[in-house]
Amino acid sequence: MKQQVLKVNEVKQLTKNSDFSTVGVILRLSTRRDRNDNIFWDVTIGDQTGELDGKAWSTATWWNHQGGDSFMIDPDNCGFRVEGMTVGVLGKVADFRDQLQYSFTEIYIVDQNKYPPINFKRRSPLGQEFLETEFKKLIDEIKRDDIKSFLNNVFFKHGLWENFRIWPAAYSLHHAYTGGLLEHSISVALGARDLAKHYEAFKIPVDIDVVIAGALLHDIGKLESYNIDPSISIKAIGNVVEHIVLGYTMFMKFAELENLDKDLAMALGHIILSHHGRKEFGSPVLPEFPEAIIVSAADDVDFKLNFWKAQMAALVPPADVTEYLPMIERRFWRGLSAK
Ligand SMILES: [Fe+2]
Ligand SMILES: [Fe+2]
Numbered sequence: 001m002k003q004q005v006l007k008v009n010e011v012k013q014l015t016k017n018s019d020f021s022t023v024g025v026i027l028r029l030s031t032r033r034d035r036n037d038n039i040f041w042d043v044t045i046g047d048q049t050g051e052l053d054g055k056a057w058s059t060a061t062w063w064n065h066q067g068g069d070s071f072m073i074d075p076d077n078c079g080f081r082v083e084g085m086t087v088g089v090l091g092k093v094a095d096f097r098d099q100l101q102y103s104f105t106e107i108y109i110v111d112q113n114k115y116p117p118i119n120f121k122r123r124s125p126l127g128q129e130f131l132e133t134e135f136k137k138l139i140d141e142i143k144r145d146d147i148k149s150f151l152n153n154v155f156f157k158h159g160l161w162e163n164f165r166i167w168p169a170a171y172s173l174h175h176a177y178t179g180g181l182l183e184h185s186i187s188v189a190l191g192a193r194d195l196a197k198h199y200e201a202f203k204i205p206v207d208i209d210v211v212i213a214g215a216l217l218h219d220i221g222k223l224e225s226y227n228i229d230p231s232i233s234i235k236a237i238g239n240v241v242e243h244i245v246l247g248y249t250m251f252m253k254f255a256e257l258e259n260l261d262k263d264l265a266m267a268l269g270h271i272i273l274s275h276h277g278r279k280e281f282g283s284p285v286l287p288e289f290p291e292a293i294i295v296s297a298a299d300d301v302d303f304k305l306n307f308w309k310a311q312m313a314a315l316v317p318p319a320d321v322t323e324y325l326p327m328i329e330r331r332f333w334r335g336l337s338a339k
Helices: 128-141 145-158 180-201 208-217 236-240 243-257 262-274 292-313
Strands: 017-035 037-048 048-054 061-064 069-071 086-096 099-109
Touching: 017 048, 061 292, 069 145, 099 243, 128 145, 128 180, 128 208, 145 208, 180 208, 180 292, 208 262, 208 292, 236 243
Parallel strands: 048 099, 061 099
Antiparallel strands: 017 037, 017 086, 037 048, 061 069, 086 099
């Protein structure tokens, strides 16, 4: 490729009629037909900087560039699944009904060993090793043996850890990347723990071990809500049953299996059920005791701050205020950090 290879977010800053070259993973691919019955493809490619929705029209060419030789392929009929593979893309920024449109003219399937797809997937900026250490430190901090061994067994004996360590916390909005669920759970646990210590000093009776355990468990239902391959998507059950009920059900199974004390199971189960803090946000009960109020508050702050961060990353300067965001009933402002 002759041109400079751009990151996905750099392509998004280009103006009309610019040519571009980028490398990323095909996150979504769907074959469609235009008015003249010609095939075209909706292609979303992504790298660590973001996602780019583009069109590969019927005139676009697809190449298999693996193993040295380069030959043309039909992505719908080439004997392997193109979705999820790393590709090099040549394209042009076009204009369609006053909106920029990214037209992919040549798509090369590159050597997947040289350019492993995992290297182009977004992941937690905190780093996997740091997160895994922090998670284990939080469990070690717990003083109550029953809670500590329950958590160790749930995560490390019953196999939750394998997915929990890499899972996203969402498919968009916040922590929608590898390690996002781990990052979010730790952040909520640390925030909630410090809040609990604060209120303990202000004479509110609060069990810090229950707060940490509730925070680490609060979103386990997300493990059943999403698919992550080739890209993060919500499963039918994630929409129809939702992570709060899925998480509560998973937790109660573990509580029974591990013979967890009934009152402790009720308290932790309540933290999972109530953590969204409002019935219209999917919580069937609202936080009814100090530990649940604290976890729910820490979850809310963590969600909003990370949603803010994601929105700011997508905001193109000089704009410093987002569009109205119905989901949280406000716009976000870049704030004083922009100065
Ligand atoms: Fe949640
Ligand atoms: Fe959460």
